[in-house]
Amino acid sequence: MPLSNMRPNAAGWSDAVAAPPPGQPGPPLWLLAELTYRCPLHCAFCSNPVDYARHTAELDTAQWCDVFSQARALGAVQLGLSGGEPLLRKDLEQLVRHAHGLGFYTNLVTSGVGLTDARLAALRDAGLDHIQLSFQDSTRELNDFLSSTRTFDLKQRVARMIKAHGYPMVMNCVLHRHNLPHVGTIIEMALQMGAEYLELANTQYYGWAWENRLALLPTREQLLEAEAVVREYRARIGKRCQILFVVPDYFEARPKKCMNGWGTTFLGVAPDGTALPCHAARMLPGLALPNVTTQGLREIWRDSEAFRRFRGTAWMQDPCRSCDHREEDYGGCHCQAFLLTGDPAATDPVCERSADHGKVSEIVLQGRLAALQARGEVQPMVFRSDGNSLRLSAGRK
């Protein structure tokens, strides 16, 4: 999701949002409700934690409604209803109705599996504002391979239904070595479907994508070519469809702000009620994540150790501590720092000032070699499944 859209004054038009009192965070503008980890798809780059199968509990309807009410009272405006596949929740319509009544802008983030005409109408009636539909590729073969399902035709049908019901639609496609060369046809597909936004989300390497990094990493040339295609389309299509394309961190010299700044904008709630400063934060060691079933959201957001851990700049070590850019990137991504250095409080190795920056270049090089060896063939990947989740997380924590 483009959290950058939640920065105050994205328009460049408006006055600044009133700054929060010193020492207090602003409101959690983005609430991501991961309603369930259950999912009919098995994507090799799934953003759910690798050990998701060890967390099967789910909040009930009343508990979710209470989370929404508390978050709205804190000033949350955007609600992402995500998963897993949120349509697997039979109470989705009830949850949307409650959230809409509170004044949330409600976004459904879905694979499309389970989205029928009747459900689209019921969700519309409940006040759903927008649907983000994922595709894995513009070809049936690759879409179905990457998700380990036969869903390409279904997604095409669902896209037509979504537009027939008058919803604004964001089409989302996660990019990597195998579909970057198809960016032009992916854009064509979005245009044909009438999507208002196309999110071309380059894979970031943590969670399942970390397990599959050597099979997914693109080459720099692929990225540059895809970027050129995106630029060309943007110039041609104007505002008919807004295309978001974010270069993956591994190919940058400067890190990106983690979640727009840890504990500043984003509040995620996992299916079991675990509150997350970043949707991948479950992997970080030594982070005692609070749970909405045992603590109020205000306390969690404002005072909990987990949300304060990387808020601001006080936690920093060198080179971040003395860096001129520390307020721009807040040290980058803690999950990347942990995966590459073992220390989530280290400078994100994506930064060229990090002593571990060489590790990123090394992985990019390994990815290039793997791509050469594969000669265009898709290599075996670890697909997201309960079995793989349990196997990969055996012995961890």
Added chain:
Amino acid sequence: MTADPTDLARPLLHRTFRLQWEEAQRSWVLLYPEGMVTLNDSAAAILQRCDGGHTLDMLIDDLQAAFGVQGIAPEVHAFVKHATERGWLV
């Protein structure tokens, strides 16, 4: 390129966007899929009147009466042009 709005245009907020007051931010915001724009008071006052019923002329008269000011037409035109280019208004 968007042409300058004529005074007879009746701007309308695009249905993808929702204008609402946010107490926590003490400001009007424009919400759209997964995004938010914080508005200053004058931008909000203009957008509130973009209901497809008011022409630009009517809208300007209305704003001048409501705020007791004169000569704001150029600013309103500039904002409506900007908002149309951003896709907020149709």
